[in-house]
Amino acid sequence: MYYECIPTTCTYCGCGCSVVLQVLDGHLVGVLPGKTNPVNEGSLCIKGWTSHEFVYREKRLKNPLVKKDGVFFETGWEEALDTVAGKLKKIKEESGADSIAALASAKCTNEENYLMQKLMRAAIGTNNIDHCARL
């Protein structure tokens, strides 16, 4: 028997409201508005109030997928990451770092965006990094 509330930040628009995730026995069961946050002061919009609902949808991807002959197969992390790392290294050797490009995301965290550009710039060696939400 365990119930707690974890304050976090809404995953939708740029307002950045504080949403409080209700967790019951390890499961996300609902959302409450952060009451003291200076952005939303105890309110949310329809999206914030339902921001937990997509998390457990059956359609969530639960394992890495690799395409063989046009069809996706589930696989383990080792194999999937091996395939990606191997292929990127090979393309870099053959055609240079600038033949690789990446798109980071306005939906991911700061830390992830930072690491993505670091991956491209330091590990691969190219500045071909952008994201889809130019304002």
Place this chain on the structure above:
Amino acid sequence: MFGSGAMTNSIAELEDSKCIFIIGSNTSEAHPLIANRILRAKAKGAKIIVADPRKIHIAFYADIHVRQNLGTDVALLNGIMNIIISKGWQAREYIEARTENYAVLQESVANYPPEKVSEITGVSVQDLNAIAEAYAKAPSASIVYAMGITQHTTGVDNVKSLANLAMLCGRVGAESCGVNPLRGQNNGQGACDMGALPNVYSGYQRVDDEEVGKKFDAAWGAQLSRKPGLTLMDMMHAIEEGQVRALYIMGENPVVSDPNRAHVESVLKKVEFLVVQDIFMTETAQYAQVILPGVSFAEKDGTFTNTERRVQRVRKAIEPVGNARPDWQIICSLSDMIGYPMNYNEAGEIQDEIKSVTPSYGGITYARLDGDGLQWPCPTSEHPGTKFLHKERFTRGRGLFSAIAFKPPAEASDNEFPLMLTTGRNFVHYHTGTLTRQSRSLDDEQKEGYAEINPLDAHKYGISKRDRIKVVSRRGAIEIKPEITGRVPEGILFIPFHFAEAAANALTIDALDPVAKIPEYKVCAVRIEKVA
């Protein structure tokens, strides 16, 4: 301009502004928890001005609502400035003390007398005067804008014109004033701040600056390229020409979000190696060779930066679903395997590194983010964060006026495509719908795409609300349900872009702003047909 693409002021300050000029922002639907501040300002006596072709929700609470022709914002703003200068309402001392190039502005807006502007924009001279007076004379005045300003071939011109107007009236660097872009996505600000851009590292430090380059070489222990990389649109072209062979997409769905869907799909089919990291099988992921399952915001630690530059915590509440992994851990593993080890035990350690190489985030640690978060710039561990920017001076020193000439949108209506299409959001959904359409309540609230069409147009084409219509542009065609409403003026169609099966972006044009490379989602020419 005066640098940086963030809100100059804070969300809470809007409440005490005495005049709020909203242009190109459907605030109540796209940024509801900012719209409420605007309504509060009104209750406290502020004048609300809305410039939007559609009669959006916030327009019902406007003192002045004008419905300018699509893509005529530069003319509208020049016209307003023309009036302000001719009446002598500009902030003379401020212009003198804090800006440069005023003569150039004066000369260029002289070409936009109210009558001419009225002709271009469809806004009456009387309304132009009223806006100019309300904005220039209020004790404090804020400008609020969003994608309705930026998603044009003249997006940068539009933004510069807003900066001109704000500086002309001394509205930058003061409480409850400023120029305030509202970011469409939760972490659009953070993605830019963190250097997910081809020309800058985190904190907008230029990759082609030798000094900066050396700093990052040392910090990251690598010999880094000084050559700016490709933008998204350039990547697409480079793939077509065979110069880019591998593309790694994390958490984006360009097939639905980018203009000219058919083109994006052909590019993704062409690229030799496509990796997509996401939490659902998106329209984009279908084209991948490898799909890596990331996690939702509820399953990981980190930070988001909102549109007022406030860095706030994201906290892990539950374990990852299935065998999915936090995106930051996936990147670390990949990097290790490529031969560049990344060792972080937890997300907070990444922030510690960000802080050490990014001056504007220099004082930000997880411990300090407890509670309200911090607004950058926050350069040191004692710094309280920054409520509004440019208080004493602009980032670049003096604020620079620029002469902006009106240019019509890339596409105009003609005999073949007699209607104009604009796109945007609905209050229920978010972006490409990847998340919101998987949410039961939201899906129930709004299940399918629709095209708003004016009753006069509906009558003209013999369309009733039970029909389905086909909307055709030079790039593609979609079938969709009509929503007959006076919200759109005659001659204009509006389609929200959340619905992949009725994707507005199958129709939109991929003409870009020459500087910002943002596509003109907000204007293109279409025709409609009733589906038999």
Place this chain on the structure above:
Amino acid sequence: MEALKNKVNELLESGGIAGFLGLRNFGSEPFPFLFTRDTAAEVEKITTGAVRYPLSKILIRIAAVYPDAIFGIMCRACDERAIIELFKNTKLRSDKVITIGISCTDDLVQACKCENPQPSNLVSGEAGKKEFDRSDVQKIASMTLEQRFDFWTEQLGKCIKCYGCRNICPVCFCDVCTLEDQPLVKRGEIPPELPSFHLTRAYHMAGRCVDCGLCEEACPVDIPLRTLYRRVRESVKELLDYLPGEERDKVPPIQVLGDGLFEIRD
């Protein structure tokens, strides 16, 4: 506060309750938390403060998973009123809930215009003074019909259909919500159809609304929702002689049938 902590520890240790639902400081902010024997160390971080979350509504969710367990709950007077209605509507069982009363500061009582801030079984603090302030209801009653119409049109027109008023309300507990009934309220547009969305909710609060004001606190666009529901509450008192939450032993005059329907008992 020490008295509260002691009481909670005592109940947990004696096995009198399986868990205690209250507020815990998470960093610098209070959020709902279920204190159990396993997490007894957290009792140190228990807090009362001025921040209110719908604890009774949260308890419905927890109790549904643990129907046989007995729970303690931190209770302001408004929480207690809600719990009384939840007992009557069989959403909670009175033999499975122990209320631990906490007092409200005079400031909070005033801000809430709370007519009865005194919970039973008070463990922490002194009971606040009652605040009889009907000025909001009176102000609207004194308007002409036309003025009233304009006032509500302007106020309700601000609605962005967040459903927050419903989501946070401790006595909004139906499995199927009439506000989502497409023929009644057209979906997918803001403001939601006037006045059907708001009047539907107001009717449904008849005989249930305990005047806690959480709905108004959660409304992003500052609609004076509570004033509307207070008027409904007063009508129910006048017409059916029932004041929700105040009358432990009276059968409620309006029965909620669970799928959005309700009927008046004879």
